[in-house]
Amino acid sequence: MSRSIDLLKHRYLKNIKENPELFVGIELEYPVANLEGFATDVEIIKDLFHYLVSALDFIVEKVDDFGNPIQLVDPISQDAILFEVSYTTIEFAFGKAETIQEVENRFNNYMNVIQRKLGESNHAIVGCGIHPDWDKNENCPVAFPRYRMLMDYLNLSRNVTKSDLHHFPEYGAFICGSQVQLDVSNSNYLRVINAFTQIEAAKAYLFANSEFSGADWDTKISRDIFWEESMHGIYTENVGVNTRLFDDEDDFFDYLNHSAIFTAERDGQTYYFYPIQARDYFATPEIQAFALNGDEVIISPQEKDFETHRSYQYQDLTTRGTVEFRSVCTQPLGRTFTSAAFHLGLLVNLDKLEAYLETAPFFKVFGRNYKFLRRQFSKKKLTDQEETAIIEFSKDLLLLAEKGLKMRNKHEMIYLQSLKEELGL
Incomplete structure (x- = not known):
């Protein structure tokens, strides 16, 4: 299984219960x-x-x-x-x-x-x-x-x-x-x-x-x-x-693996970049990212970037x-x-x-x-x-x-x- 799918499964399945009370x-x-x-x-x-x-x-x-x-x-x-x-x-x-x-x-x-x-x-x-x-x-x-x-x-x-x-x-x-x-x-x-x-x-x-x-x-x-x-x-x-x-x-x-990652944090700073599909994220060694002050920096993908992954589907499995x-x-x-x-x-x-x-x-x-x-x-x-x-x-x-x-x-x-x-x- 791919690394990205592993991370997505961990993020979205870890809090699902077998028999939850309905709230x-x-x-x-x-x-x-x-x-x-x-x-x-x-x-x-x-x-x-x-x-x-x-x-x-x-x-x-x-x-x-x-x-x-x-x-x-x-x-x-x-x-x-x-x-x-x-x-x-x-x-x-x-x-x-x-x-x-x-x-x-x-x-x-x-x-x-x-x-x-x-x-x-x-x-x-x-x-x-x-x-x-x-x-x-x-x-x-x-x-x-x-x-x-x-x-x-x-x-x-x-x-x-x-x-x-x-x-x-x-x-x-x-x-x-x-x-x-x-x-x-x-x-x-x-x-x-x-x-x-x-x-x-x-x-x-x-x-x-x-x-x-x-x-x-x-x-x-x-x-x-x-x-x-x-x-x-x-x-x-x-x-x-x-x-x-x-x-x-x-x-x-597999479908969720086609959704986008477009933001990451490094040293307490928030960066954003042109969207990269989750499945391609780790195959992108250098990402040209933008800081909030407009500076451009190069960052490398990290597993922790999946911790802020979210998609905007109308039926959205949450964490x-x-x-x-x-x-x-x-x-x-x-x-x-x-x-x-x-x-x-x-x-x-x-x-x-x-x-x-x-x-x-x-x-x-x-x-x-x-x-x-x-x-x-x-x-x-x-x-x-x-x-x-x-x-x-x-x-x-x-x-x-x-x-x-x-x-x-x-x-x-x-x-x-x-x-x-x-x-x-």
């Missing part, structure tokens, strides 16, 4: 908008973080290069409130919970405090997958090595000549997602990844919320284009919908023994937990989901190119045939999700109500 991990990213229609005032949001330390009894976990709090954590629940890439995006990363209701209650408490404070300065958190004022904001990274490195790395796209890449490398500062992590086991993680890859078309239809005014893109999910046609998407295996279903563990890790579902845009505030409930219900009802997907009428008509189907069904206007088919597919999945939530018996079906009404169920 829910939810991460919500939100734009903070200026309600007067101007650029977001980042000083107001930095002040908010100072205020939250006392108002919510959180402790400061990370500060930026100027000493401003950028990540706060509640020592009891392990909930974190942080800046995500830029000072105009706030993320709530909730500690693992047994039910969605627990997370919702804490979220509502935080939001009451935050929205009231922001409202004093005519700002507010808004439920959009793209910052509504992306074109007015500076879109600068938080002054912190990881975020500065990410934005500098994305900026390399300006130098990539063959370019099918888009011209918005600063997109990391203004796209927002709603992610859920669910515990998986040794025996089901591949089944989960494969099943959820197959439903990306329905998720595109149900959860699209990132139309972009800055380019003529026929999509309601510009986040897909931002990810896939950026530096992160130079290797297709690195990002988005998996291009195939996996036969077994070796097949999956925590979970699969993270990454494809959903931030949802309107009235539907914050709909996506989490949808994923949770389907995971609990995995056997029935797999059986349904084997014979689903939707695939007989539209085929099984899952990456293509997601793009197809996130278009701004569907044909009547497409609309009818995707609604039927979505209804079937929603009923399977609802059954899964009923099996859990934790009264979480309520979170699917808005989707049911939308689909006429």
Whole structure:
């Protein structure tokens, strides 16, 4: 087995349990908008973080290069409130919970405090997958090595000549997602990844919320284009919908071995470089890397560089023994937990989901190119045939999700109500 696959297996399999308890991990990213229609005032949001330390009894976990709090954590629940890439995006990363209701209650408490404070300065958190004022904001990274490195790395796209890449490398500062992590086991993680890859078309239809005014893109999910046609998407295996279903563990890790490494630390300094596929990393004796101050240095690959490896696939096996579902845009505030409930219900009802997907009428008509189907069904206007088919597919999945939530018996079906009404169920 190759050295790179060994390292990837160690990283991603070491925390998977055989029979894990099922917990829910939810991460919500939100734009903070200026309600007067101007650029977001980042000083107001930095002040908010100072205020939250006392108002919510959180402790400061990370500060930026100027000493401003950028990540706060509640020592009891392990909930974190942080800046995500830029000072105009706030993320709530909730500690693992047994039910969605627990997370919702804490979220509502935080939001009451935050929205009231922001409202004093005519700002507010808004439920959009793209910052509504992306074109007015500076879109600068938080002054912190990881975020500065990410934005500098994305900026390399300006130098990539063959370019099918888009011209918005600063997109990391203004796209927002709603992610859920669910515990998986040794025996089901591949089944989960494969099943959820197959439903990306329905998720595109149900959860699209990132139309972009800055380019003529026929999509309601510009986040897909931002990810896939950026530096992160130079290797297709690195990002988005998996291009195939996996036969077994070796097949999956062969795919992951095609994902990219683009950053490394040496002597406490963060460096980035043009992406190298994991499988080629150790065969690259000299890597031309860039420091955050712009200096160019030559580094050699080291095994420890795999400790910061991450891919950006929409069904993402994490180092925590979970699969993270990454494809959903931030949802309107009235539907914050709909996506989490949808994923949770389907995971609990995995056997029935797999059986349904084997014979689903939707695939007989539209085929099984899952990456293509997601793009197809996130278009701004569907044909009547497409609309009818995707609604039927979505209804079937929603009923399977609802059954899964009923099996859990934790009264979480309520979170699917808005989707049911939308689909006429």
